[in-house]
Amino acid sequence: MRHHRGVVVLEGFHAVKHALRFGAEVRSVLVLDRDAALGFARTHAPDLVGEFERRAEVVGAGEFVERVGRSHPTGVAGFAERPAGGGEARRAPLVLLDNPRNLGNFGAVIRVAAGLGAGGVVSLGDVDPWHPNVLRGSAGLHFALPVRRLAGLDEVTGRVVAFDAGGVGLRGLEIPDDAVLAFGSERHGLSDAVRARADLVVSLPMRPKVSSYNLTTSVAMALYHWELFRQAS
Incomplete structure (x- = not known):
């Protein structure tokens, strides 16, 4: 091939x-x-x-x-x-994946981000967002929104809302349209650099004794929360 x-x-x-x-x-x-x-x-x-x-x-x-x-x-x-990408104006939150490792999950994140109208999906780390396995997981929805890899955190602009179990509860908080929603890798969570860059660290609602959500589920919950507040305003 x-x-x-x-x-x-x-x-x-x-x-x-x-x-x-x-x-x-x-x-x-x-x-x-x-x-x-x-x-x-x-x-x-x-x-x-x-x-x-x-x-x-x-x-x-x-x-x-x-x-x-x-x-x-x-x-x-x-x-x-493959589209060139980069520099697009956006009116919806950008999803930032901090060193993602599971290519199938990466693709599924792009799929749910496309479905909920995110402003794009960007990543840090060595994984190519357009890897065939990532594209397979998105069912071709890479073309529905900007998807690219960042060279570093200096390319991140806007209010960064990072998701971590130790953050403040998300309920009642409104996510602005220009936010950058940061999610850590499946195994290691947020890096120190992304955590330090975050303007706010929040946690998703979770039943006691449940340790974590799948990455795609976390992104979907965060974007749905943004969409609910957006419709209410």
């Missing part, structure tokens, strides 16, 4: 669907069965039936695996240009 620099693989019908819906530069769409792919479009994305009719390139199973790198239950895959 060999791809040009800057081109990402969209694995599965839903990844291709989301990329098309959010304006990605999709180079090609591979399908094992044209009728089956159009059937998916009619039932799951009627707004894109024409796009799939126009773009679908039928290939055999061997060529599909050779070009994509693996098979997929939907028999659909695609290739898209």
